[in-house]
Amino acid sequence: xxxxxxxxxxxxxxxxxxxxxxxxxxxxxxxxxxxxxxxxxxxxxxxxxxxxxxxxxxxxxxxxxxxxxxxxxxxxxxxxxxxxxxxxxxxxxxxxxxxxxxxxxxxxxxxxxxxxxxxxxxxxxxxxxxxxxxxxxxxxxxxxxxxxxxxxxxxxxxxxxxxxxxxxxxxxxxxxxxxxxxxxxxxxxxxxxxxxxxxxxxxxxxxxxxxxxxxxxxxxxxxxxxxxxxxxxxxxxxxxxxxxxxxxxxxxxxxxxxxxxxxxxxxxxxxxxxxxxxxxxxxxxxxxxxxxxxxxxxxxxxxxxxxxxxxxxxxxxxxxxxxxxxxxxxxxxxxxxxxxxxxxxxxxxxxxxxxxxxxxxxxxxxxxxxxxxxxxxxxxxxxxxxxxxxxxxxxxxxxxxxxxxxxxxxxxxxxxxxxxxxxxxxxxxxxxxxxxxxxxxxxxxxxxxxxxxxxxxxxxxxxxxxxxxxxxxxxxxxxxxxxxxxxxxxxxx
Amino acid sequence: xxxxxxxxxxxxxxxxxxxxxxxxxxxxxxxxxxxxxxxxxxxxxxxxxxxxxxxxxxxxxxxxxxxxxxxxxxxxxxxxxxxxxxxxxxxxxxxxxxxxxxxxxxxxxxxxxxxxxxxxxxxxx
Numbered sequence: 001x002x003x004x005x006x007x008x009x010x011x012x013x014x015x016x017x018x019x020x021x022x023x024x025x026x027x028x029x030x031x032x033x034x035x036x037x038x039x040x041x042x043x044x045x046x047x048x049x050x051x052x053x054x055x056x057x058x059x060x061x062x063x064x065x066x067x068x069x070x071x072x073x074x075x076x077x078x079x080x081x082x083x084x085x086x087x088x089x090x091x092x093x094x095x096x097x098x099x100x101x102x103x104x105x106x107x108x109x110x111x112x113x114x115x116x117x118x119x120x121x122x123x124x125x126x127x128x129x130x131x132x133x134x135x136x137x138x139x140x141x142x143x144x145x146x147x148x149x150x151x152x153x154x155x156x157x158x159x160x161x162x163x164x165x166x167x168x169x170x171x172x173x174x175x176x177x178x179x180x181x182x183x184x185x186x187x188x189x190x191x192x193x194x195x196x197x198x199x200x201x202x203x204x205x206x207x208x209x210x211x212x213x214x215x216x217x218x219x220x221x222x223x224x225x226x227x228x229x230x231x232x233x234x235x236x237x238x239x240x241x242x243x244x245x246x247x248x249x250x251x252x253x254x255x256x257x258x259x260x261x262x263x264x265x266x267x268x269x270x271x272x273x274x275x276x277x278x279x280x281x282x283x284x285x286x287x288x289x290x291x292x293x294x295x296x297x298x299x300x301x302x303x304x305x306x307x308x309x310x311x312x313x314x315x316x317x318x319x320x321x322x323x324x325x326x327x328x329x330x331x332x333x334x335x336x337x338x339x340x341x342x343x344x345x346x347x348x349x350x351x352x353x354x355x356x357x358x359x360x361x362x363x364x365x366x367x368x369x370x371x372x373x374x375x376x377x378x379x380x381x382x383x384x385x386x387x388x389x390x391x392x393x394x395x396x397x398x399x400x401x402x403x404x405x406x407x408x409x410x411x412x413x414x415x416x417x418x419x420x421x422x423x424x425x426x427x428x429x430x431x432x433x434x435x436x437x438x439x440x441x442x443x444x445x446x447x448x449x450x451x452x453x454x455x456x457x458x459x460x461x462x463x464x465x466x467x468x469x470x471x472x473x474x475x476x477x478x479x480x481x482x483x484x485x486x487x488x489x490x491x492x493x
Numbered sequence: 494x495x496x497x498x499x500x501x502x503x504x505x506x507x508x509x510x511x512x513x514x515x516x517x518x519x520x521x522x523x524x525x526x527x528x529x530x531x532x533x534x535x536x537x538x539x540x541x542x543x544x545x546x547x548x549x550x551x552x553x554x555x556x557x558x559x560x561x562x563x564x565x566x567x568x569x570x571x572x573x574x575x576x577x578x579x580x581x582x583x584x585x586x587x588x589x590x591x592x593x594x595x596x597x598x599x600x601x602x603x604x605x606x607x608x609x610x611x612x613x614x615x616x617x618x
Contacts, residue, residue, distance in 0.1 A: 134577055141584045145591055154594055157602035161611060164595045171537055172589050178544050178581060185574065186551050423541060 023479030027110030045087035068192035070220035074131030097243035176219030183212035227290030237309035242353025250346035292318030295425035331485035333402035354452030369442030385430035516543035
């Protein structure tokens, strides 16, 4: 009975839980409640993924209003997979957040923190399950508004300016998406994505539709921090509370990439967006620049969270590069990396959260010899870093492998070389941290700095274990990603 | 709405779109050029408002009235974009409120709401 409502439950559970969380007031109670809710959501997401893989696309009419008049929730393989990614990171960050949030956020604001967290989760899951272009905009704004608040809760006052900067750029991006959706509606008279896909080919050769595609591309690119529209990201991730950095770095840009996939492949069709329009070339150049320039900038960062943030910009570059090929292998590589990057960035930012809890800083000058006093945290960082580089037996290797394969399939060996150069830059910036952490004598004696609490180490290590597991057994990631890629390309209108 | 040779009448006939573009650029310019954070928010809201007008004017049918069943009326404006933009207005108000709240906090933390002065303070550190 309840199984029929799985798509809408993804949104309803955290949305209803959010106001209850405000009423709980007490921090610990709010945390416990959020923990239960986030794991229930994860359970629902797993069921949804299982059902989607077994039965194909699930369509759900909100309030029984039939599409295209009512709002339709439509979950296919890509959607279910991204839902699973967001829900699992969402569920893992909550246990991690308990100690971290108590350390970084004043007691009377903790229940509000978890409220915003649940709203952010609602928005992200909503974006993924909805099949309606305008509904997508609304969920996008729910997740964005709550993430501005989450970022502004950071300890440093620069968190406020970072949140403001993100708010301005995020709102411009969202407004561009709104314009794009409006122009599409103007020409087709529908907002339902499947319906749009059917009606667009007839009017595709008009200036309005081309403008719509342009607005949507720029708007979504702002949200996913595609170079050179990434300026909000480093500040936001650096100054946000540790738990928020881990959550947003692992899910925020991923959901935006999902939106890009939806519009390019489902609504416009790959033949139009990446074939007739010169977007494939534009995206390819921007993505490659992102992966090289951002990696290079990361090498020179002193604040390790900022370094990881620039690395995120570079990794988003890899994903967009893979998408720009518009081939099954390319899309598969992109979707696999979407998942794997969530695992590694989540783990790396969590490790930074552990260090911030104990040192009150993630500046490289404070991390001398930290590997000796916080062995578990730093071991997690090293494995996460290896995965980021793409060392065999880690998830990152699988991503890079398929990415290079997709590049060679297109006959673009020069790009494959550039991808490897990007990996070398990753080695450079990860090695800097490893060198400082392991080959220098600790500034402060070991009895002053303790290992992070178990409640934070366990979620970190679960993600690290996942990094290794999905580096060895690719049946889940590759299997789902391939089904997803094929279904995305089958929309080609 | 179609490409190709547009004459003067067409260009003037699309005046609602010209207003949209004008407002959008005014708002965008304020966001970029003004160092005062409150003015930036005003610019951002003008920018969003231009899109509201885009939606509202696109739904207007010449000679049409509100979609209420009245005898003798056969032409109605399209209500859907109007309803959509009601949602977008709410989102816009929420964004503005949140942005203003952030500016209050920034003012408390830095003693100023001027972007240049904030940047100068950060560089001193």
